[in-house]
Amino acid sequence: MRPNATPYDGNWTYWATRKGQAIGTPTRIAKLLKKQKGKCKWCGQYFTPSDVIEVHHIVPRCLGGKDVYNNLQLLHHHTRDDKTALD
Numbered sequence: 001m002r003p004n005a006t007p008y009d010g011n012w013t014y015w016a017t018r019k020g021q022a023i024g025t026p027t028r029i030a031k032l033l034k035k036q037k038g039k040c041k042w043c044g045q046y047f048t049p050s051d052v053i054e055v056h057h058i059v060p061r062c063l064g065g066k067d068v069y070n071n072l073q074l075l076h077h078h079t080r081d082d083k084t085a086l087d
């Protein structure tokens with residue numbers, strides 16, 4: 001057997017960002033992490049394993065936004081006030 005670095009060493013955001021997958025991480029989140037190079041679309045900071053990550057629809061589903069990768073982005077769990085400031 002070849003020695004392998006274990007993909008799960010607690011730093012799942014690192015692995016998901018690097019490989020687009022990580023054990024225990026939903027595929028959708030891992031793929032989006034890779035696409036976004038591990039950074040939040042709102043504040044530009046890197047996600048860390050202890051962060052609460054939200055999958056956010058760019059075009060809201062109520063406005064016809066589709067549940068596809070092109071319409072999804074990952075954000076930290078920013079407060080409602082933060083999000084209001086976007087508008």
Ligand SMILES: [Zn+2]
Binds near residue numbers: 040041078
């Ligand atoms: Zn953020």
